Amino acid sequence: MEEEKKALNFIEQIIEQDLENGLAKNQLRFRFPPEPNGYLHVGHTKAICINFGLGEKYNAPVNLRFDDTNPEKEEQEFVDSIKKDVEWLGFKWDREVYASDYFQQLYEWAVEMIKQGKAYVDEQSSEEITAQRKTPFEEGVPSPYRDRPIEESLALFERMKNGEFEEGAMSLRAKVDMASPNMNMRDPVMYRILKRPHHRTGSQWKIYPMYDWAHGESDYIEQISHSLCSLEFENHRPLYNWYLEQVADETKLKPKQREFARMNVAYMITSKRKLQRLVAEKAVTGWDDPRMPTISGMRRLGYTPKAIRNFIERVGVAKRENLIDIQLLEFFVREDLNKIANRMMAVIxxxxxxxxxxxxxxxxxxxxxxxxxxxxxxxxxxxxxxxxxxxxxxxxxxxxxxxxxxxxxxxxxxxxxxxxxxxxxxxxxxxxxxxxxxxxxxxxxxxxxxxxxxxxxxxxxxWVSAKHALPVEVRIYDRLFTIPQPDAEKERDFMEFINPNSLVTVQGFAEPSLKNAKIGEPLQFQRIGYFTKDEDSTEERMVFNRTVTLKDSFKI
Structure with missing residues (x-):
């Protein structure tokens, strides 16, 4: 029994301890909470596998929740792509839910906090608020509106909701602790004015909750037992708990937030902002370009769900971040493709x-x-x-x-x-x-x-018979960047490290049976590499992407 416990990762140990301390097994519920403001990337595969993997291990439900609190950047296209990616990886969710489902409840809770003197409307700009927060080494300066009368804040918040003020004119802030060494606790903004249509609620709302306010309360509404997120949210945990204390009913389960290390893979970037820039500046053909570290890009390149899940299992769940060699990922891709890919003949x-x-x-x-x-x-x-x-x-x-x-x-x-x-x-x-x-x-x-x-x-x-040869376009993909950590060079733009040879297209010939290959089907071109038929293929033009070379020196 002791040996079995040692094999558990630290999150599983926390769950086991909670069960031993009285948490009922039927109270276990997890969630995967993506923001629908871009396509999922390689880093998200870890969060997906952890949350859904725990659901499978404990036979517990897992919610797919879209934290859709920012209509400026969110689109239905991203919602659809996220659902497709999770399903492709082989997971099923119990409930499909949205933070926007709870906008009314969140608003009502915010009103109650104002009434209790725990929130106030601030008419300062975001720049002024940031300046008054100071640094972790000095106390922040309270807002001049921090002690405004409760009735005044209530009236202004109602007018904010009704759209009577311009964007940036004011915000609702929680009254926490301006002297806290944790900057997240220095009267964080709960609501801002955004007169943008939402992809689900249309123009109903003129104010939108901030992520920190919406996230923990959504966990509470759904009765999530363990809210698992990456290490960047570790400093947000005190605020997560503080917000829960303001609304939680003692008879209900209070979610527990715990953090794990993000997954950083060499030659890949996982910043959505930088991925968006790659797409916007046409360094790639789109979010699903096979060179992109998105799940849709990896799927189009020919990676398999099993290979990715085996890779995540090998990487494990850690508390400290490190850079993972991309060759480890490619090893698991080769290992799976070797078992399932038919050997075909093509000459490139x-x-x-x-x-x-x-x-x-x-x-x-x-x-x-x-x-x-x-x-x-x-x-x-x-x-x-x-x-x-x-x-x-x-x-x-x-x-x-x-x-x-x-x-x-x-x-x-x-x-x-x-x-x-x-x-x-x-x-x-x-x-x-x-x-x-x-x-x-x-x-x-x-x-x-x-x-x-x-x-x-x-x-x-x-070889290929010339008389029967099928003309094919073969796309030889390589790493998108020339250095392992292109976004770690603070003095240089990561775009400077784009590999000019990340895509080389050649014209070749293949055996005629490849005419019947299916989009995404794993194939091995004998003695060349693993390939898959691309969605750009037509009756007149057959296109194949190289997934990975046949061999590599990486050992595990």
Missing amino acids: DPVKLVIENYPDNEEEWLETENNPEDENAGTRKIPFSKELYIEREDFREEANRKFFRLKLGGEVRLKSAYIIKAERLEKDENGNITTIYASYDPKSKSGSGTEESLRKVKGTLH
Whole structure:
């Protein structure tokens, strides 16, 4: 039993302790609370897996709650994308709820706080309020409106709600402690005037609650047992608890906020503001660009939910932040794709190979395995003919003994086909090889059972029949940034570190069966990498994205 407890992460230990101290198991309820002001990114995958993972572990409900308190930046598009991402990762929520569902209750609670002398209307600008808060090393200066009469604040707050004042003219502040060393406790703003339509409530509200006020109270309304958030909110916890104390009924469960370390992955950024800038300045094609660290971008690149969840499980739940090597994420992507991706043949830098002794008009349909890692994957037929395409890098006019691919006078086996020997070649006026001429051994056909078919040669090449070749556009994606932490360089703009070679597009050829590949289907182009069919594909233009290379030096 002790060994089992040691394996628990610190959040699970907190929950277990709460259960031991009398919390009923049926009172456990968690939530994932995204703000619908952008697409979810790699950092959110950790919060999703933690909250929904706890729901699965304890058979407890998990709410998907949209903290939609800022209509300036929130859109239905983001709501829809968040729901799609959570479902794609394999999780189901119990209730879909919104902070905007509670706007009336939050307003009524704010009125009660004014009546109790715990909130007041301040007519200062946000700049003046910030200046009066001072620094953690000196006491703040109370607002001149801090002790205004309760009835006056009530009347002004009602007029704020009715839209009688301009934006920025005044705000509602909680009366907490202007001398607190925690800056969040220095009379935080609860409401500001925003005359912007909300994506759910329309123009009903002219004032909107601040995140700190809405978040904890929403947890309380929903009776969330454990409110889990990233470390940046640790200093907000005293305010979270203070707000709850103002409204909580002692007969009801009071949520417990606890913080875990954010997930920072090398070569990725997780600032929504910076991601928005990448999109706005067209450094990428959109939120779902395969180079983006968004969940939709990773999905389009070809990452799988299982790979991401395995990665999160390996990273674990920690109290201290650190930078995670992106190669660890790519390791789990490869590990999953290796099991599920069919092996296909495609040539992305083609050179023509002519087998001179193969009959001119003959073609064969050869059998090849789909995935040696999956015994149920079966086989398929691929066409073979006199003229083929092979990778340009797989041939050298001259090479040493360590080059095990094709060279003049040398032999290789064509995958699932025959052994060939390079006899001669042709070049253009610039000295580039245009055609390789070879001979084949008819008795060396793979799987034929002849002595020649069992003959071993050191190299095996993938190939595509020129007569049957499917033209494809192949997008070779690399890391979006040239350094591991592009937003850590305080003296330089992170945009300066964008990798100019993060996307290289080439035209190649693939076996004809790829015509039937589905959007997002995991594939391995043999000896090249893992790929997936992109949504830009049409009947006339087939587009494939490289998900990840075949191998990497990373070890775990």
